[in-house]
Amino acid sequence: MPTEKDILSVNNISNKLGTRFIGKRVVVYPQLASTMEIAKIAASNGVPEGTVIVAEEQMSGKGRLDRIWISPKGCVTLSIILYPDIKHLPSLIMVASVAIMHAIKKITGLKAVIKWPNDILINGKKVAGILIEGTIQHINVGYAVIGIGLNVDFNVKDYPEIAEIATTLSDEKGKYVSRLDIIRTLLVEFEKLYLSARDKDIVYREWRDNMDTIGKKVSAKSGSIVYEGIVDTVAEDGSLILKTSNGEIINFTAGDVTLLK
Numbered sequence: 001m002p003t004e005k006d007i008l009s010v011n012n013i014s015n016k017l018g019t020r021f022i023g024k025r026v027v028v029y030p031q032l033a034s035t036m037e038i039a040k041i042a043a044s045n046g047v048p049e050g051t052v053i054v055a056e057e058q059m060s061g062k063g064r065l066d067r068i069w070i071s072p073k074g075c076v077t078l079s080i081i082l083y084p085d086i087k088h089l090p091s092l093i094m095v096a097s098v099a100i101m102h103a104i105k106k107i108t109g110l111k112a113v114i115k116w117p118n119d120i121l122i123n124g125k126k127v128a129g130i131l132i133e134g135t136i137q138h139i140n141v142g143y144a145v146i147g148i149g150l151n152v153d154f155n156v157k158d159y160p161e162i163a164e165i166a167t168t169l170s171d172e173k174g175k176y177v178s179r180l181d182i183i184r185t186l187l188v189e190f191e192k193l194y195l196s197a198r199d200k201d202i203v204y205r206e207w208r209d210n211m212d213t214i215g216k217k218v219s220a221k222s223g224s225i226v227y228e229g230i231v232d233t234v235a236e237d238g239s240l241i242l243k244t245s246n247g248e249i250i251n252f253t254a255g256d257v258t259l260l261k
């Protein structure tokens with residue numbers, strides 16, 4: 001059960017976090033429409049890099065492709081503000097995915113995997129998702145906001161839309177998992193990987209090596225055409241490389257894949 005120690009306060013999140021800039025400044029809202037909207041306003045006002053917007057619960061959580069992200073209390077919902085160099089943009093999804101995997105492993109011991117492009121799964125069910133939004137001015141990034149939603153401790157059965165496809169850390173672990181512990185570890189892991197991703201390809205390799213989608217039969221859409229094939233690999237620019245049954249190689253930079261039996 002949650003205790004006083006698990007309360008999502010600014011102090012509880014950032015005190016002795018030990019990071020250089022991620023989470024040095026944290027803003028916590030008891031309730032928000034979406035952390036993305038507040039984070040984008042804050043970023044356009046030039047708040048320091050690494051500022052984190054956290055909501056206890058979101059009323060209009062945003063997923064990719066205009067989907068809704070169900071965000072009751074018990075979900076970690078946060079947005080991290082960055083001002084990266086444009087050449088580091090493709091690695092942001094890798095940093096976020098691997099940081100979530102690390103945080104889950106460190107706090108619960110559970111093994112999570114990645115489903116291209118932005119899902120984190122445990123035992124085939126979605127436990128977290130990532131949404132990246134930002135601005136590009138000429139050839140520079142204005143800002144990038146990394147939105148992370150992670151199901152920690154709520155009853156997915158209360159939400160029929162996700163009851164069969166989603167899971168929570170508490171359900172997978174079989175006991176209560178603290179959102180505060182997850183957030184603190186996530187921010188530390190995120191910073192480590194973000195700093196290392198600037199020069200090396202270690203984050204790319206870890207991202208690729210934990211990509212559950214590789215080797216699987218999938219269907220994927222490019223414009224109005226649906227392709228079926230086996231996922232060959234994921235590339236350093238974040239794209240997915242599909243080999244169709246007639247040997248054609250298709251490169252997907254965005255979209256969604258559906259796993260086929």
Ligand code: BTN
Binds near residue numbers: 062069076130147
């Ligand atoms: C997806 O899987 O479609 C991405 C989900 C991203 C959800 C997070 S929760 C924090 C941030 N605020 C939002 O409204 N969305 C992102």
